[in-house]
Amino acid sequence: MLYLANFSFQSSDDAPEYGHFNYLAEAETVNAALNLIREKLNSFRKDSNLFQGNHHIYLNQIIEVSQLPQDGIMTHLSIHSGRYPEVMGCSLPAQDITGVTAYSSVRGDDKGTDVTRLPPFAVFD
Numbered sequence: 001m002l003y004l005a006n007f008s009f010q011s012s013d014d015a016p017e018y019g020h021f022n023y024l025a026e027a028e029t030v031n032a033a034l035n036l037i038r039e040k041l042n043s044f045r046k047d048s049n050l051f052q053g054n055h056h057i058y059l060n061q062i063i064e065v066s067q068l069p070q071d072g073i074m075t076h077l078s079i080h081s082g083r084y085p086e087v088m089g090c091s092l093p094a095q096d097i098t099g100v101t102a103y104s105s106v107r108g109d110d111k112g113t114d115v116t117r118l119p120p121f122a123v124f125d
Helices: 030-047
Strands: 002-011 018-026 055-065
Touching: 002 030, 018 030, 030 055
Parallel strands: none
Antiparallel strands: 002 018, 002 055
């Protein structure tokens, strides 16, 4: 079974930060998937610069996928009011995974990329 979990996190350090991430895992049960994800998060903290300092990580939801719909599925829609906030993002943070490729419309060094200047993927008027 595939499980797609969505998390929020926040830090309570001097320079507070918050964010969201998804984690895709294969396991026999939802509890086994959550245990696997918890172990991986501990590895991220130990082996990378992710989640250093004081962080609280919250499970927002987890989706069980026994069969992927032929036309795909949209997950994790989040709508925010106001201007686009300053944000840092990464498709595959602190991971070197065989068989997984991230594609992006951002080329080269994406630090400081203004996403409002990227070409739109779709436009609805």
